[in-house]
Amino acid sequence: MELTFEHSQKIADGHTPQAWHSPDQICQVLYTDATGRIYSVDTETPFGNFADRTFTAPLLAAPDTGARHLTIAYLPRMNLWANWLTGNTHRQAVFLLKQETNKYLVDGSMTFSDDDPGVSLSLTLENPAGIIAAEGTTEVPPGTRVSVYFRIGDSSRIALGQYYLDRIVTAVGNPRVDLTARNVTGKLLKDQTFDEDNTFSGTVTAVLVEMLEDAGVVNHRVESVGATINIEFPPNMSYFDGLQSVISTRNGWQMREDASGTIIIGSPAYVQLFMPPGxxxxxxxxxxxxxxxxxDDRETYSRVCVHDREFAVKAWRDVQFIETWNLPRKKTLYVEAPEGTTQAQAAAKAEYLAGRLADVxxxxxxxxxxxxxxxxxxxxxxxxxxxxxxxxxxxxxxxxxxxxxxxxxxxxxxxxxxxxxxxxxxxxxxxxxxxxxxxxxxxx
Missing domain, CATH: 2.30.300.10 (Baseplate protein-like domain - beta roll fold)
Structure with missing residues (x-):
């Protein structure tokens, strides 16, 4: 017997590959890596075209290690089952396939902020005959994941995030239903607390990864550093606040969530590798x-001073505003530099700060x-x-x-x-x- 494949393409390095093709022209491939962790990649196949596809970056599909004998079973337009063996334990994951609600969309909104990775989604949908939610039952209970994409014509779709429903509001006689949801940061990190599992030790990277996985976040990228930390959190502290506490020990580090629901933690340069600014x-x-x-001139200054704690080292610089501001001559921003800062370093930092403050x-x-x-x-x-x-x-x-x-x-x-x-x-x-x-x- 001879098998002839019309298209051939390397997708990833791994073992036991399994693939399925969805009704909306998405091909997903599951496979295990060298440590037996299950990863997923997917691609769009517009009009059934499988030639020269560009697959997404690998995402962790399950937290198990040492997974073997990965297989999937697909009931078209209904369910997908993934089965594997971890140690002597058989695992089965059931994926309910997507319910397309595009035709029911009335209006939606979401807001992203640079100082908070948490994002809220609001949707208003048509609800004919209670197809989305009714008095006695709902097809989308709280916790249901909502994936939002934008596509115009036959263009590739642009992901706008992964969200988990918090609230579904229906009213008798109202032909519409209102939904609110939050992303991974809001649902998994801000809602959950450490409880009794509140002590962590190891490298900063390992501690952050352990905290994320304890919170159920399987898709994450954390910058690798060798610095170690031993930290204990109050049992009632949220995972989000705990993560921010660890991140604050690394100067300039930040946490962001991308459109795929992946949590990214690291220095600005590391985060920009995956979310480059334009x-x-x-x-x-x-x-x-x-x-x-x-x-508003409340956060503007006419001078800046960088100094050490004892003011033995100090450097002043005037701010030359691009805008015309009528500020008091000695409205000065004092910034304390770490111990050991030299006069030359303080002067350079003051010069840089004064230049940046000119635009504020x-x-x-x-x-x-x-x-x-x-x-x-x-x-x-x-x-x-x-x-x-x-x-x-x-x-x-x-x-x-x-x-x-x-x-x-x-x-x-x-x-x-x-x-x-x-x-x-x-x-x-x-x-x-x-x-x-x-x-x-x-x-x-």
């Missing part, structure tokens, strides 16, 4: 409309056509009729999406004090001062 250009009055401009104080809010690829941390530049060249406004700090029958819009806020690929002013001050806030956690 620069987006808009034309005022054409594809971008300003809604609000706030000029202007926050602009805009509404634009739907741009699902925009994320907090991107930069925005705008072309205006009276300016020959586009003007860089600053860093996008908040992004909101509104979609549905009333239209598709992107709301975003730009902070003039932000510079793409550079830390925000408040983050910069914390880095210079070496400030480490670990809340009520105990580090030994």
């Amino acid at each position: 620069t987006y250009s808009f034309e005022r009055g054409r594809d971008c409309f300003g809604r609000e401009v706030t000029r 104080g202007v926050i602009e809010s805009f509404v634009a056509p739907f741009r699902p690829q925009i994320q907090p941390g991107d930069a925005a530049e705008i072309a205006e009729p009276d300016r020959p060249l586009p003007r860089l406004l600053g860093t996008i700090t908040q992004v909101g999406f509104r979609f549905g029958r009333s239209g598709f819009f992107t709301d975003f806020t730009v902070d003039s004090g932000g510079v793409v690929r550079k830390p925000r002013i408040r983050d910069l001050i914390e880095q210079i001062s070496g400030r480490r806030d670990v809340g009520s956690a105990k580090i030994s």
